[in-house]
Amino acid sequence: MNKPTTTARGVYTIPEERRIGGKAHLALVTRRNAAERRFRAYGIAALGLSLLFLVTLFVTIIGNGASAFRQTYVKLDVNFAADVLDPDGKRDPATLGSANYLTLVRNTLRSQLPDTEGRAALREAQGLISSAANYQLREMVLADPLLVGQTRPVWVLASALVDATLKGGIDRNLPESDRKISDRQLGWLDKLAAEGRIERRFNSVLFTAGDSREPEQAGIWGAVMGSFYTMVVTLALSFPIGVAAAIYLEEFAPRNRWTDLIEVNINNLAAVPSIVYGLLGLAVFINWFGLPRSAPLVGGLVLTLMTLPVIIIASRAALTSVPPSIREAALGMGASKMQTVTHHVLPLALPGMLTGAIIGMSRALGETAPLLMIGMVAFIVDVPTGFTSHATVLPVQIYLWADSPERAFVERTSAAILVLLGFMVAMNALAVILRKRFERRW
Amino acid sequence: MNTAIAQQRAIHQEPVMAAHPQDLAFNATEPAPEGHRTVGLVTVDNPKMSARDVNVHYGDKHAIKHVTIDIGTNEVIAFIGPSGCGKSTFLRCLNRMNDTIDGCRVSGEITLDGHDIYARDLDVVQLRARVGMVFQKPNPFPKSIFDNVAYGPRIHGMVSSKSELEDLVQWALEKAGLWNEVKDRLHQPGTGLSGGQQQRLCIARAISVSPEVILMDEPCSALDPIATAKIEELIDELRANFSIVIVTHSMQQAARVSQRTAYFHLGDLIEVGETEQIFTNPVHKLTEGYITGRFG
Amino acid sequence: MTVSTEGHTVKRYDQQLGNLRSLVLEMGGLVEDQITRAVQALQDEDLVAAREVVARDHVVNGFDVRADEEVVNLLALRQPVGSDLRLILSMAKTVTDLERIGDEAEKIARMTARMYDGTNIPHAKLLRDVASMAKLAVAMLHGALDALARMDVATALAIAKGDDELDGEFQSSLRRLATFMMEDPRTIGHAIDAIFIIKALERIGDHSKNIAEYVVYLVKGKDVRHVKKEQLTMDDLDS
Numbered sequence: 001m002n003k004p005t006t007t008a009r010g011v012y013t014i015p016e017e018r019r020i021g022g023k024a025h026l027a028l029v030t031r032r033n034a035a036e037r038r039f040r041a042y043g044i045a046a047l048g049l050s051l052l053f054l055v056t057l058f059v060t061i062i063g064n065g066a067s068a069f070r071q072t073y074v075k076l077d078v079n080f081a082a083d084v085l086d087p088d089g090k091r092d093p094a095t096l097g098s099a100n101y102l103t104l105v106r107n108t109l110r111s112q113l114p115d116t117e118g119r120a121a122l123r124e125a126q127g128l129i130s131s132a133a134n135y136q137l138r139e140m141v142l143a144d145p146l147l148v149g150q151t152r153p154v155w156v157l158a159s160a161l162v163d164a165t166l167k168g169g170i171d172r173n174l175p176e177s178d179r180k181i182s183d184r185q186l187g188w189l190d191k192l193a194a195e196g197r198i199e200r201r202f203n204s205v206l207f208t209a210g211d212s213r214e215p216e217q218a219g220i221w222g223a224v225m226g227s228f229y230t231m232v233v234t235l236a237l238s239f240p241i242g243v244a245a246a247i248y249l250e251e252f253a254p255r256n257r258w259t260d261l262i263e264v265n266i267n268n269l270a271a272v273p274s275i276v277y278g279l280l281g282l283a284v285f286i287n288w289f290g291l292p293r294s295a296p297l298v299g300g301l302v303l304t305l306m307t308l309p310v311i312i313i314a315s316r317a318a319l320t321s322v323p324p325s326i327r328e329a330a331l332g333m334g335a336s337k338m339q340t341v342t343h344h345v346l347p348l349a350l351p352g353m354l355t356g357a358i359i360g361m362s363r364a365l366g367e368t369a370p371l372l373m374i375g376m377v378a379f380i381v382d383v384p385t386g387f388t389s390h391a392t393v394l395p396v397q398i399y400l401w402a403d404s405p406e407r408a409f410v411e412r413t414s415a416a417i418l419v420l421l422g423f424m425v426a427m428n429a430l431a432v433i434l435r436k437r438f439e440r441r442w
Numbered sequence: 443m444n445t446a447i448a449q450q451r452a453i454h455q456e457p458v459m460a461a462h463p464q465d466l467a468f469n470a471t472e473p474a475p476e477g478h479r480t481v482g483l484v485t486v487d488n489p490k491m492s493a494r495d496v497n498v499h500y501g502d503k504h505a506i507k508h509v510t511i512d513i514g515t516n517e518v519i520a521f522i523g524p525s526g527c528g529k530s531t532f533l534r535c536l537n538r539m540n541d542t543i544d545g546c547r548v549s550g551e552i553t554l555d556g557h558d559i560y561a562r563d564l565d566v567v568q569l570r571a572r573v574g575m576v577f578q579k580p581n582p583f584p585k586s587i588f589d590n591v592a593y594g595p596r597i598h599g600m601v602s603s604k605s606e607l608e609d610l611v612q613w614a615l616e617k618a619g620l621w622n623e624v625k626d627r628l629h630q631p632g633t634g635l636s637g638g639q640q641q642r643l644c645i646a647r648a649i650s651v652s653p654e655v656i657l658m659d660e661p662c663s664a665l666d667p668i669a670t671a672k673i674e675e676l677i678d679e680l681r682a683n684f685s686i687v688i689v690t691h692s693m694q695q696a697a698r699v700s701q702r703t704a705y706f707h708l709g710d711l712i713e714v715g716e717t718e719q720i721f722t723n724p725v726h727k728l729t730e731g732y733i734t735g736r737f738g
Numbered sequence: 739m740t741v742s743t744e745g746h747t748v749k750r751y752d753q754q755l756g757n758l759r760s761l762v763l764e765m766g767g768l769v770e771d772q773i774t775r776a777v778q779a780l781q782d783e784d785l786v787a788a789r790e791v792v793a794r795d796h797v798v799n800g801f802d803v804r805a806d807e808e809v810v811n812l813l814a815l816r817q818p819v820g821s822d823l824r825l826i827l828s829m830a831k832t833v834t835d836l837e838r839i840g841d842e843a844e845k846i847a848r849m850t851a852r853m854y855d856g857t858n859i860p861h862a863k864l865l866r867d868v869a870s871m872a873k874l875a876v877a878m879l880h881g882a883l884d885a886l887a888r889m890d891v892a893t894a895l896a897i898a899k900g901d902d903e904l905d906g907e908f909q910s911s912l913r914r915l916a917t918f919m920m921e922d923p924r925t926i927g928h929a930i931d932a933i934f935i936i937k938a939l940e941r942i943g944d945h946s947k948n949i950a951e952y953v954v955y956l957v958k959g960k961d962v963r964h965v966k967k968e969q970l971t972m973d974d975l976d977s
Contacts, residue, residue, distance in 0.1 A: 255544050325581035331542060333594045333647065334571035343593075344583060694817060721819045723959025734820045735746045 061421075065414025067167050071203035071216060072158040074129060074192060078108045079151040080141060091145045099141075101134040113188050124185055130157040130216045155199070160215040160408035162189060166198070169407050206415060210381045211397065215408030218401070220416050222383045226296055226376070226391030227365060227423075229384060233300020234307055234364050239357050241304075242311030246353075249312070250319040251341050270309035277306045278373025286374060293375035297387040302374060303364040310363065314356020318349040351438035358431035362424050368395040394420045481725045482715035483702065486514040490655055490685040491536060491573075496550035498531055498540065505531050509550075509711045511704060513655065518677060518686045520696035520717070523706035524737060529689045532706070533657050536687065537573035538566050554655070571598055574653035578660040580640035582632035582647070587624050590632040590643055591615060594651040610650060618646035619676050638669025645676065649684070656680065658688040662695060674699050693733055697721050705729045751816055755825060758808045762829045762836070765801035766883040769836045772798065772843035773879065773942060777872040780850040780865070780935070788854075791847035798840035805833040824959060828952040832886065835945040839879065842938040842945075849931050849938075860928035864918060867911035868935055874904045875939045878946035885953045892972060894953035897946060899967045904943035911936050 017023040082089065084107070085099045109125040110116045116125050133156040140154070141147055164170050165181050166189070176183050192198050209219030253259045281302035285291045291298050322345050330340040371377065376392050379400065384391035392400070394416060401413040485492075489512035498506035506528045513519055513536075521529035531540065538559060540546045552559050559569050571594065582590050591611045594600075601607040611628075615621040620642045624635070632643050641661055648656055658677070662670040677686055677699045690696050696703050696717065703720040705713045705728070713726040724730045731737055745752035772791055779787035809830040812818060818826050853860050878897055885894035912933065919929045954962045958975045 323581075325577060325579055326583065327542075328539070328575075328577060329581040329583060329644070329647075330593075332537070332539065332570060332575035332577070333597070334567045334569075334651065335593075335597055336567055339597055343597075348584065693819065697819070722823060724820055730820050734818070734822045735748060735751065737747060 061414045061417050063414075064411055065416075065418050068206060068411035068415035069203050070200045071205060072163040072166050073155045073199050073201050074158045074162070075153050075155050075197040075199070076108050076112055076129075076133075077151055078104065078137060078154045079111065080104065080137075080147045080149060081107065082149040085141060085148050091148065093142060093145070096141050096145060096148070097138065099138075101137050104137055105129060105133050113191070115184065115187075121184065124182055125188065128159055128162050128185060128188060130159045131214060132157045132217045155201075157205070157216055158198070160406060161185075163216055164407050165189065166200070167411075206412065210383045211379060211392070211400070212381060215404075215406045215412060218409070218412060220394065220397055220419060222380060223392050223394045223397035223416070224419070225384050226299075226380075227393040229296030229387050229391060230299040230303060230371075230393055231361060231365060233297055233387060234303040235357070235361060237300065237304040238307040238311050238360065242308050242357070242360075243315050243353055245308075246312045246315030246319060247341060247346070250316050251345065252337065266309050266312050270313055273369075274306050274367055275369040275373065277302050278370030280305065281370060282373045292388050292390075294378050294380070294390040294392070295388045296384065296391050296393075298374050299371050299376050299391075299393065300387075302370045303367060306367065306370060307360040307364050310360040311353075311357050314360070315349070315353040318352025318356065319345060321352065322348045351435040354434045354438070355431045358427055358434070362427040365393075365423060365427070366395055366420065368393075368399055371396055394423070480510060480711045481713040481729075482719075484511055484711075484714050486512045486517070486702075488515045489513060490515045490517075490555065492551075492553045493532075493535075494551045494553075496532070496535060496548065496552060498528070498535060498549075499547045500531075500543070501545045505709055506535070507709045511711060511714055513685055513687055514702070515685055516681055516683075517702065518681050518688060518700045519702045519704060520700035521687065521689045521704050521706060522691075522693055522696050522732070524732065525691075526708075527706040528709045529704075529706040530659055532711075533659055533687060533689050536655070536657055537570050537575055539570075539575065541566060571651045572653050573655045573657060574648035574651065576641070576644050576648050576656065576658040576661050578663055580637055580644050580664065582635070582640050582643050584631065584633055586629045587615075587632045587635070587643060588628040591646050591650045594647060598651055600651065614646040614650040615643075617649055617680070618642045619672065619679075620646055636669070638665050638672060641665060641669070641673060642676065645673070645680075649680070653684065655685045655687065658686065660689055660691060663691060670695070693721070705732060707732070751822075754808070754812055754816070755822065758805065758812065758826065758829050761801065761805050761808060762832055763883065763887055765798065765805065765833065765836050766879075766886070768794075768801065769798055769840045769843065770876065770879055770883065772840055773846070773872070773876055776843045776846040776850065777868070777876070779847060781869060783850075783854045783859075785851055785854055788847040788850040792844050792851070795840055795844040798837060802833055802837040802840075805829065809833075821956075821959075824956050828886075828956040831952050832949050835948045839942050839945045842942050845938050846935050849935050853928060853931050858928075860931070861925060864915065864925060864928050864932045865935070867907065867914065868932070868939070871904065871907050871911065871936055871939045874900075874907060875942040875946070878904065878943050879949075882946040882949040882953070885950055886956075889953070889957050891954055891957050891975065894950040894957075895962075895967070895970065895972070895975075897950035898954070898962065899970075901943050901947040904940060908936055908940040 015022075018025060081104065084103050085101075086092075086095055088095065106122060106126065109129070110122065113125050116122055136156055137154070158166075161170075161181055162185075165172070165186075170179055170181055172179075172181075172186060189198070205217060206219045208221050209217060210222030212218040249259060249263065281298060285298045285301050286293055291301075326344050326348065327340055330344045331337075335343065371393060377396050377400065378390060378392065380390050380392050382389070398413055398416045398420065401409045401416060491513040493509055493511050496506055496509045497504065509532055521533060523529050534540045535548055535552060536559075540548060548560060554569070554572065558564070559573075583593065585593075588611055591614050592607055595607060595610055601610055612621060612625075615624065620639060623639060624643075632640065635643060641664075645656075645661075662673050665673065674695065677688065680686060688696070688699060700717045702714060703717045704711060705720070705724075705726070707728050713720065713724060713729045715725070720729065721733060724733060772794060775787060776791045778784070779791060809826055812826050816822070878900060881893055881897045881900075884890065885897060915929045915932055915936075919926050948963075951961075951963050954960060954975065960975050962970060962975075
């Protein structure tokens, strides 16, 4: 055991206990193994914690938002009374269009529900039905004027109050003065429910309507379209510009102080708080160029500014990861610089570039702050139809709804968040799929 | 008794080395003194390429010092020398691959068939088609075997029809001794071949544009002995049509494939000579020290 | 990165080359001793000493085998080039020549044993030239081995040129023996033995010359065999 170890310089003997298998060595091994176990435990704990947060987030949002996908409808037997709608009997669309449908609704309610005498009672009865019912009836009459004079059962949108009550958002057992819904209204509701006149259906309004002050009439379609137009502008500008900039910097630009400076600045830009881009957009695009406020065009321009550094950095990384031997091979064959890039480097770097672009886009999709600065935070009911119409975007819509006092907006906020998350997941999945597809070619 | 006899004779202990008047001025840790002149057969009768007093600087570093050498027609010339001696750098001057490196300056004159390749009006793209290159690591394009070989003829517009291109690809692959191994899978990726096959694919790619000179930068350093032997045999066959310059770390390889050998040392071209002479009786002490393994 | 003055980066290689050299030089010493003794035995008419020389030839052969083995191993394992290659080749060839010289020494000893075995003692005049030729031959061998040990090209060249002198001696000795034989046919038997002996000495000179030529090749890388040596100078070897 004590045989000396010969080195070039002489003889060196490691003490018995420090050799492999010696006492000191065994203690060292024990400590080392313990350290390794500890480290693994930290890792698992960190992972568990983040998973816990994620699960909490999803559970809360889904728990809050799931109910928003269903909406309460009430069946009323509506008498399309001719004297209200068309007193002169000409069936003139103009007359029909401007008729007082509110009266029609009131009459219907009066006939349908007991105990509706007096203004206060009638107003309470009216509170069961969404104001959208007026428009719904008008649309029916305009579509089919023959309805006038007839009585038809019609499913109308219930008010947010009713919806919330039936979904359990309002506690019936509270004293009347502490809840928004009155005892009389509850009585009517029970009666309607007993007659089978209350039904919950898929909330198509949420996906087709624009914003509204009335929760039951508010939808995200306007915001989705706003986001879509904004993203089209962002993608159309940031991807080509970013990729071109990255290719120039990585493949063509000489390495000198200027390019170093540019590189540092691009990296810094990626770290600039996004609201600064909003200020820039406000100053440059709106105040100086005179582009319209609240427009997806300006939003897209601002988000382009914000996304560009991300895309440039990702694209450069993708270009750097292309082995230099490929460039050498192409140059050695007598390919020009441009041919080398377009024939060999770009195809290999493209998956990485696309991934970077999509990740940049999904960041842009979730961005709120800079858009607040350029007026995309406005309350806009109409669904935008172009790049210059007034619009808002999904995250801003979420912000607006989260800010609204009505109880029914809580579930809609969560529902909108779910939709936004769905888009994000879809985009990230697309990034992964694209990368896999392109990389699998060889 | 026998040892007693041997002891009568004082044994000369110094290593046996050729004694040459100019050797003694040399210390191997330092570059050759100013005005050092390369020993041996620097020039040939019918040069394909000629380098005259070539200097290369990388920033402040003087990487190649006053190198003068001819590359003969249909000749295999090997560049040997320790790492960092400038042999690869010099090789890359011959088809201006150094142009792509920032801060690299080349002075002196290099001619191909008597024309200066660093002349202003010379198209470097055309030069690289005439002076092909094979790299240390096999670097086929991530495309099919066919496309790898067809790339050069395509970008240089050397073929006018698909059938012509197919013939050319077959010729190049046959010349590179790869045709029989890949003819049934021409449209599979070139990166799927073995290392030796990849390197032969790279050689096929290089000869597809019918260059006049092929530069090989340690073409076998990543290959096993069998693949190496195939490449060496290939080099010997290609000599009939091309001039070949090969940089190698393996002295045995230089000895096996080349007709002339040039020894570089810290940027100086120390000695050039017939390969037989370099490996049996090198003139310069540094060459001798390197080839016999006395560098420590 | 320096040219090591101590030798190869691989120390074991140096050791093997050194082994080969000392083996050959040792063999040279032994062979030289064999000739000296064989010639001495002849002059002293010492049968015992002559038989000793004959008996010791197998030691020389043993050296031959061992040296060849070393050479084969070096060639196979080290792929020598340059001066190492020349050294190994010279050693291999030197060994062959030394072995032959050993055989010649043995031959002289056998002749001695045969000539002085019976009652018919050869006449002294028959062996008159042996002494001077033996001196020349031993000197040549000694010089060649010294040149080999010291890598001394000048000496080697002188030895290579000196062979002509021994050849001349041999020719004149041969003529003299022919005269004896014509004068007195009874001497023919012993004269033939004497011819064998001087022939052996002449061969030793040739082998020594070969060894000297190997030294030139080893140090200068120039093959000087089958070249007229009279005009050859040191300057020619450097060019």
